[in-house]
Amino acid sequence: VLFNLSCLCWNIPHNAVFTAFAFWAKDKFLISVEKLGSSLFVVGAAELVGVFCVSYLSTTVGVYNSLYIMTAWFFVAIIAFIFSPTYAVGLVLIFFIYVPGEYVIVLTIAEAEAYVKPEFRTTLIGINFTVQFIGRSLGALIGESLYEHTGIVGVCSVSAAVAIVSGMLLLAAEKNKPDFSSRFPTSTNSASTAPSEIHQLPTNFRVDDEIMEINQT
Numbered sequence: 001v002l003f004n005l006s007c008l009c010w011n012i013p014h015n016a017v018f019t020a021f022a023f024w025a026k027d028k029f030l031i032s033v034e035k036l037g038s039s040l041f042v043v044g045a046a047e048l049v050g051v052f053c054v055s056y057l058s059t060t061v062g063v064y065n066s067l068y069i070m071t072a073w074f075f076v077a078i079i080a081f082i083f084s085p086t087y088a089v090g091l092v093l094i095f096f097i098y099v100p101g102e103y104v105i106v107l108t109i110a111e112a113e114a115y116v117k118p119e120f121r122t123t124l125i126g127i128n129f130t131v132q133f134i135g136r137s138l139g140a141l142i143g144e145s146l147y148e149h150t151g152i153v154g155v156c157s158v159s160a161a162v163a164i165v166s167g168m169l170l171l172a173a174e175k176n177k178p179d180f181s182s183r184f185p186t187s188t189n190s191a192s193t194a195p196s197e198i199h200q201l202p203t204n205f206r207v208d209d210e211i212m213e214i215n216q217t
Contacts, residue, residue, distance in 0.1 A: 002176065003115050004131045006169035007108050011135025013159030013166075014101045016143030017078060018043065020155035021094055023147045029087045039091060046095045050102030058107060064174050067107060070100035071167040078160045082153050105132060108170075115173070117180055 021039065025031040057066040077096040084090040112128040113121040146155045 002169050002173035003108070003112065004128060006166045006173055007105075007112075007128060008131050008135040008138075009162050009166035009169060010101075010104055010108070011132050012139040012142060013074075013078065013162045014098075014105070015136045015139030016146065016155055016159050017081070017097055018094065019140045019143030020147040020152055021081075021090065023144070024152045025087055025090065028152075031087055039094060042091050042095050043098050046098035047102040050099045051106050053099070053103050054106050054110075057103070063107065063111060064170075067104055067170060068167060070103045071163060071170075074100040074104070074163050075160050078156050078163065082156045108132075114180075115177060 018039075022036055025036060025039070026033075057069075060066075061069065074097060077093055077100070081090065081093045081097065084093055109125065109128055109132070112125050116124045142158075143155055146158060150158075
C-alpha cells in the first residue's frame with residue numbers, strides 16, 4: 001500500500017508541472033501552441049535519458065539510493081523552475097525535471113514485484129500501472145486548476161512538496177518491505193535434531209582372496 005501510494009504521489013507532480021508549463025509559456029512569453037511542440041520533444045528526450053539511466057544507476061548506487069537521489073534532483077529542479085527568466089531556460093529545466101521523473105516511474109514499476117509473493121506479482125504490477133496512470137491524470141487536472149489560482153509558483157511549490165511526500169512513503173515502504181527470498185527456510189539447528197550417532201553394518205569386500213572390512217560409523 002505504501003509503495004503504491006508513493007507511486008501515486010510521484011505521478012501527480014510529474015504531470016502537474018508539465019501542464020502548468022504549457023499555460024506558463026503561453027501566458028508569460030506568448031508562445032503559440034505550435035511552438036509548444038518543442039517542449040514535447042524535450043520531454044521525450046528527457047524520458048529516454050531517464051530510462052537509459054535506470055540500468056546504470058540502480059546497479060551502481062543501488063535501487064533505493066538511486067530513487068532517493070532522483071527524488072532530491074526532482075525537488076531541486078522544480079524549485080529552480082519557479083525562477084526561470086526565459087522560455088529557453090524553462091525548457092532546459094523541464095528536461096532536468098523529467099529525467100528523474102521518468103527514472104523513478106520506470107524503476108518503481110520494475111521494483112513493484114518485490115512486495116508480494118511470486119504468484120501475485122503480475123497482479124501487483126497491473127495495480128501499480130493503474131495507480132501510475134491515475135496519478136498522471138490527477139496531476140493534469142490539479143496542475144491546470146492550481147495554475148489558474150496560484151500561478152507557476154503555486155504549482156511548483158505544491159509539486160515539490162508532494163514529491164517529498166512520495167519519497168517519504170517510499171522510505172517507509174522500503175523499511176517494511178517483505179522478504180520472500182527464502183520461501184523454504186532450512187533450520188540451522190537441523191544437526192541437533194539428527195541422531196547423535198549413525199551406525200551402519202560393516203561392508204565386506206573380497207579382493208584377491210583377501211577380506212577388507214570397512215566399518216562406517
